[in-house]
Amino acid sequence: xxxxxxxxxxxxxxxxxxxxxxxxxxxxxxxxxxxxxxxxxxxxxxxxxxxxxxxxxxxxxxxxxxxxxxxxxxxxxxxxxxxxxxxxxxxxxxxxxxxxxxxxxxxxxxxxxxxxxxxxxxxxxxxxxxxxxxxxxxxxxxxxxxxxxxxxxxxxxxxxxxxxxxxxxxxxxxxxxxxxxxxxxxxxxxxxxxxxxxxxxxxxxxxxxxxxxxxxxxxxxxxxxxxxxxxxxxxxxxxxxxxxxxxxxxxxxxxxxxxxxxxxxxxxxxxxxxxxxxxxxxxxxxxxxxxxxxxxxxxxxxxxxxxxxxxxxxxxxxxxxxxxxxxxxxxxxxxxxxxxxxxxxxxxxxxxxxxxxxxxxxxxxxxxxxxxxxxxxxxxxxxxxxxxxxxxxxxxxxxxxxxxxxxxxxxxxxxxxxxxxxxxxxxx
Ligand code: PLP
Numbered sequence: 001x002x003x004x005x006x007x008x009x010x011x012x013x014x015x016x017x018x019x020x021x022x023x024x025x026x027x028x029x030x031x032x033x034x035x036x037x038x039x040x041x042x043x044x045x046x047x048x049x050x051x052x053x054x055x056x057x058x059x060x061x062x063x064x065x066x067x068x069x070x071x072x073x074x075x076x077x078x079x080x081x082x083x084x085x086x087x088x089x090x091x092x093x094x095x096x097x098x099x100x101x102x103x104x105x106x107x108x109x110x111x112x113x114x115x116x117x118x119x120x121x122x123x124x125x126x127x128x129x130x131x132x133x134x135x136x137x138x139x140x141x142x143x144x145x146x147x148x149x150x151x152x153x154x155x156x157x158x159x160x161x162x163x164x165x166x167x168x169x170x171x172x173x174x175x176x177x178x179x180x181x182x183x184x185x186x187x188x189x190x191x192x193x194x195x196x197x198x199x200x201x202x203x204x205x206x207x208x209x210x211x212x213x214x215x216x217x218x219x220x221x222x223x224x225x226x227x228x229x230x231x232x233x234x235x236x237x238x239x240x241x242x243x244x245x246x247x248x249x250x251x252x253x254x255x256x257x258x259x260x261x262x263x264x265x266x267x268x269x270x271x272x273x274x275x276x277x278x279x280x281x282x283x284x285x286x287x288x289x290x291x292x293x294x295x296x297x298x299x300x301x302x303x304x305x306x307x308x309x310x311x312x313x314x315x316x317x318x319x320x321x322x323x324x325x326x327x328x329x330x331x332x333x334x335x336x337x338x339x340x341x342x343x344x345x346x347x348x349x350x351x352x353x354x355x356x357x358x359x360x361x362x363x364x365x366x367x368x369x370x371x372x373x374x375x376x377x378x379x380x381x382x383x384x385x386x387x388x389x390x391x392x393x394x395x396x397x398x399x400x401x402x403x404x405x406x407x408x409x410x411x412x413x414x415x416x417x418x419x420x421x422x423x424x425x426x427x428x
Pocket of ligand 1: 046108109110111112135179183219221251252253254259263264
């Protein structure tokens, strides 16, 4: 996607070379099967089914109330003062991060915040470093004509980048993009591993003699969703000197199952945030005014937030654990499945090591896409191979997303999976 395609002449070379979301294409296959009457366990979209994961009641009533009170016109382009103040207090209370309101820019979800960061920091040809698998960095690089420098990660590290994998890649780079907990893997940084990476960023910046620093874009939209012993960590709390180089991206889409409400924000050094506000102002990618007013109230309501989160985290974790346990039970019974213990977000890294496997009709599964189709058509299990997140290896690793399924759908799917796996002859 990053090589600019030959423009058809009707659109720009950039638009011509930008591909749509492959996850949405897979979701289209699921829809078609369902329309034919099939029951499908849909683990594809990074979204929530409102009947399984409703938004906080306070958010709903807050939006209704704000609309009734006439909060229907343009919001200020950097965000409603009440929301910027609420984000400031929220970060101070929950994360121990102390930022002035000038550091906070509200946007219509995390995506415009990501785009504004890329747009405001990157000149054509600048190097952007990010691990794969990861979400959408290839598209943002393409849009701003960055030179992408993807780094490969390993299942043994939970697909998280390490000091070793990043050390050379950040030399001369303009931006490092990290996300924890990580979409698509459901894994997260430890304080030790992120701290080591921050040290590298600080060393690289200390070496620079010009005024073009290496920035860190830290996407923490899933930070409220961590499980078990996992605690969310961030660069600025670990290494306060990282503050001048770090842009946080965050929002309510995932933490409050509110993907359709479109409220996000970024937090960073005030001088660059002011430029990002200009970028977003011209795009008009503000969060809707009533949603901003209601989000401000929600972020300040610690008791309601805690109560909502206790329920949400348990519900997400129960689904991830059911999938994890199911896949590991199959592995113990000799089937070629594997999974990584879920640490956060709404995802599980799962492996269906079926490359080279032969079906009864003689068909051989040769690619991740073959595996995906096989699981969908035979087990009615819909997953997204890591190819959709920039991985190039045909190894059967996939993202399983649990926001749109019930526990019942997962337990109904696992026996179907066992049955179809029995029908595959392993690779010779
Ligand atoms: N960042 C990450 C890591 C995501 O996974 C997503 C959505 O899937 C987003 C940002 C986008 O969030 P939003 O819906 O608020 O634009």
